[in-house]
Amino acid sequence: MHAPTSSTPLQTPVSAATHRSVFLLSCATFSSMATQRICDAMLPELSRLFNASMAEAAQVVSMFAVVYGLAQLIYGPLGDRYGKFRIVTFTTLGCSVGSMAAVFADSLNFLVVARVLVALCAAAIIPLSLAWIGDAVPYEQRQETLAKAGLGTTLGIVGGQLIGGLMTDTLGWRWAFVLMTLLYAAVGALLYADWRRQSSQPGVTAPPIGQGPGFLSASLQILKNPWSRTVLMIACIEGASGFGIVAIIASHLHQALGLSLSLSGAIVALFGLGGMLYMTVAKHLIRRLGEQGLALVGGSLLGLALITLGLSPWWQLTPPASLIAGFSFFMLHNTMQANATQMAPSARGLAVSLFASALFLGQALGVVLATQLISRIGSGAVIACGGLTLTAVGLYLSMKLRQKARLALGSAA
Numbered sequence: 554m555h556a557p558t559s560s561t562p563l564q565t566p567v568s569a570a571t572h573r574s575v576f577l578l579s580c581a582t583f584s585s586m587a588t589q590r591i592c593d594a595m596l597p598e599l600s601r602l603f604n605a606s607m608a609e610a611a612q613v614v615s616m617f618a619v620v621y622g623l624a625q626l627i628y629g630p631l632g633d634r635y636g637k638f639r640i641v642t643f644t645t646l647g648c649s650v651g652s653m654a655a656v657f658a659d660s661l662n663f664l665v666v667a668r669v670l671v672a673l674c675a676a677a678i679i680p681l682s683l684a685w686i687g688d689a690v691p692y693e694q695r696q697e698t699l700a701k702a703g704l705g706t707t708l709g710i711v712g713g714q715l716i717g718g719l720m721t722d723t724l725g726w727r728w729a730f731v732l733m734t735l736l737y738a739a740v741g742a743l744l745y746a747d748w749r750r751q752s753s754q755p756g757v758t759a760p761p762i763g764q765g766p767g768f769l770s771a772s773l774q775i776l777k778n779p780w781s782r783t784v785l786m787i788a789c790i791e792g793a794s795g796f797g798i799v800a801i802i803a804s805h806l807h808q809a810l811g812l813s814l815s816l817s818g819a820i821v822a823l824f825g826l827g828g829m830l831y832m833t834v835a836k837h838l839i840r841r842l843g844e845q846g847l848a849l850v851g852g853s854l855l856g857l858a859l860i861t862l863g864l865s866p867w868w869q870l871t872p873p874a875s876l877i878a879g880f881s882f883f884m885l886h887n888t889m890q891a892n893a894t895q896m897a898p899s900a901r902g903l904a905v906s907l908f909a910s911a912l913f914l915g916q917a918l919g920v921v922l923a924t925q926l927i928s929r930i931g932s933g934a935v936i937a938c939g940g941l942t943l944t945a946v947g948l949y950l951s952m953k954l955r956q957k958a959r960l961a962l963g964s965a966a
Contacts, residue, residue, distance in 0.1 A: 567698065571689050574747055575630050575698055578682040579705030580740045581645050585678040586709025588648065588733055589617065591717040595726045602726075603661040617672045622678035622777055622790055622913040629684075629906030637685040637902055638751060639678050641912035642744040647674035655730040679706060684905040687894030696844070696891035700835035703887060707828035724767055760932070774897055775904055781896040783953055788889060788908050789915035790946055795855075796912070797919015798939035800861055802875070802891070805932035810868045820875050827879025835887060844888050845954045851884030852947010859940025863933040892954075916965060 592599070592613045600610040632640045636681055651671035658664035682702060690698045720729035775781045799821065806817040831838075842850060858878035893908035894901060919939075926935045 554699070565768040567690055567694055570745065570750070574689070574751070575686060575702050577740065577747055578638075578641065578685065579702045580706070581641055581678050581828060582682055582702060583705035583709040583712065583732065584645065584648065584736050584740055585675040586706045586842070587713035587716060587736075588652070590710060590713030591729055591733065592668070593713070593717060594619070595717050595721040595729065598721050598726055599661065599664070603664075605661050607885050609661065616665050617668045618917070620669050620672040620916070621676045622910065625680060625906045625910045625913065626903075628677035628681055629900075629903035632681040632684060632902030632906075633900050637681040637688065638744070638748050639683050642741060642748045644674040644677040644739035645701055645737055645744055648678075649741060652730045652734040652737055653863035656727050656734065656833070657718060658794065680905045680909040681902055683890055683894055684901040687854070687898070687905070690896060692891075695894060696839050696887060697836050698831050699890050699894070700839070700883075703883065703890070704829060704832040707825055707832060707883065710828070711822055757897050760878045774900070779791040780892075780953075780957065784889065784892050784896055784962070785907060785911045787946055787950055788893070788911040789918075790942065791886065791889060792871055792915025793919030793922065794915075794942040794946070795886070795919075796916040796941040797923055798859065799878075799934055801920075801923050801927070801932055802936060806868070806871060809933055810866075810871070812868055820872050823872055823875040824879035824882070827876040828882075829879075829882040830876070831880045831883040831887070832863060838884065845951045845958070847884045847888045848947050848954060850947075851881045851888070852944045852950070854881035855885060855947065856944030858942040859943065860937045863936030863940065869940050882943075885943070885950070888950070888954075937957050 572955055596610050596614070599613065600606065603610065603795050608676065628640060628644075651667055651674060654667035654670060655664055658667055683699060686702060687695060715810075715941050716732060717729050720726060737875075803817040803821045806812045806820060812820070838847065854877055858874045858881060861874040862878065865871060865874070887906075896908070897904040923932075923935050923939075926938075928936075
């Protein structure tokens with residue numbers, strides 16, 4: 554069973570054209586993730602300039618998040634029907650229009666509307682990029698390729714906050730949206746050229762489009778499958794205990810350890826740096842550990858790192874803990890992404906959109922639950938509980954992957 558798998562990459566190498574397309578998709582996912590985080594650091598300035606409360610100014614973040622999450626499910630079926638790369642191309646160009654509108658916003662309400670327009674378009678980019686890779690790359694090489702594409706997403710987590718804060722402090726907040734407008738336009742133009750190339754060579758990088766089942770039948774097909782339900786359930790828990798918990802780490806370090814907000818934010822930024830580090834060495838770890846090992850080791854290290862971040866009385870331990878947390882989280886998350894792309898090959902766009910929605914829903918629930926628990930057990934205990942939960946998730950996923958492999962081996966025999 555294992556020997557054919559190890560030789561498959563030699564028989565079906567990923568072409569240079571596909572590698573180029575993956576790189577462009579990675580640039581698009583960077584833009585999508587950066588635009589999610591770009592307003593975080595500028596909220597105080599927006600509140601001052603538009604004479605609004607912080608809660609009102611935060612609508613540029615919260616409304617973006619709501620629309621982004623709801624739009625996930627729209628693009629899955631659209632990508633399956635009309636072509637995933639095509640949808641990513643035109644929604645990337647659409648993001649440049651929304652970003653340009655934000656540049657000229659003369660009121661907070663206008664800025665919120667512009668952000669909603671960007672969210673409607675940006676929601677397509679990450680899930681359909683992952684789904685396109687699922688179509689174009691054999692499963693044996695898919696996790697490694699997803700890690701390369703994920704580098705853009707991980708860079709976007711850090712880059713968005715950096716761009717927003719730097720531009721607001723220097724040239725002004727509007728210039729952050731000028732930069733995003735130019736970035737989206739450039740990436741969209743390159744994607745368009747690549748899409749035209751793919752259109753002239755049908756079937757080279759992806760299967761024909763428009764041949765999948767309908768939305769309802771595809772959704773039922775996915776939800777009836779026990780493995781698909783397992784992946785979606787784990788994604789929701791991962792979102793709550795991972796991304797949801799990360800949102801409170803900076804405030805915990807500030808309040809519990811007396812660190813400045815800037816230092817606390819810098820330590821949390823190491824989470825993203827750890828993810829970037831994983832993406833650079835993913836190729837070797839995937840081949841050495843396999844999916845089961847990545848889930849087991851990733852979950853275990855992640856639990857230890859979050860427990861350290863939550864309970865350590867020494868701040869000097871928190872920077873390496875944050876770095877390790879990011880590294881191990883993406884070990885686990887990359888494994889989940891690879892399995893999400895295989896839930897329903899005939900409706901891959903919808904399947905990955907469901908996965909993204911489960912992750913997004915879990916993140917939102919995690920933030921709400923964490924804020925409720927902080928007043929009862931403290932932020933440190935909440936972060937530690939998140940770490941223990943993710944360790945359990947890693948162990949459970951590793952066990953389920955082992956069972957799945959045994960079943961596949963038995964059926965092949």
